Amino acid sequence: DLQAERQRAHQLLMQNSELSSKLIKSKAENESIRSSVRSNLDHNARIVDSLNRLRQQYLQVCEKNPKSFVYSLTFETFQTWKMVRRQRSFFEDCRKKVERIRERFDQDLLLDILHSWHNSTSSNTFSIQILRDRMASLQADNSNLRGELAKTRNELDNTRKELWEVKGQTKALLSSLKAAEEMTVEEVKxxxxxxxKYLELRG
Structure with a gap:
């Protein structure tokens, strides 16, 4: 009986040692899982902060205009385009006026020359000089209009470039936002x- 009790005691001791080893291993695994959970939760918090910063940046872009900064630039571009159209129309009117005055000038000049053959007076020369001065003034206006038109076209090109840059920035922000959201969902999973797994092991 004593020998049998010793054997049972030895078996119990071995079982307890094995159970203790399993318990220590399980505790180590649980602590590792807890550490991983904490690390992932911290990582998620950082991702959420990054996501919030991205959203804030995007909102700042949108808040520059009630209907978004991109819409504002589009509207400004449209306004510039309308102004250019008006200037083109004005320039075209001036060009037509110049042509009409040039035609009248040519006709008047021809009439004055023909008239001067019959009656050479200073009044004809004076009329020609007035027309020439008017023509020079119109040509100067024409040159100024061309310069303003070139400047406006340059401004329009710059505005278009800014519009595309902002569109690119907005697209990049939206892409980053989507990527951050997808990353956050994945990390939460x-x-x-x-x-x-931790709850399963703990149970």
């Missing part, structure tokens, strides 16, 4: 899986 991973964190949940770790928590479930």
């Amino acid at each position: 991973k964190s949940r899986m770790f928590e479930l």
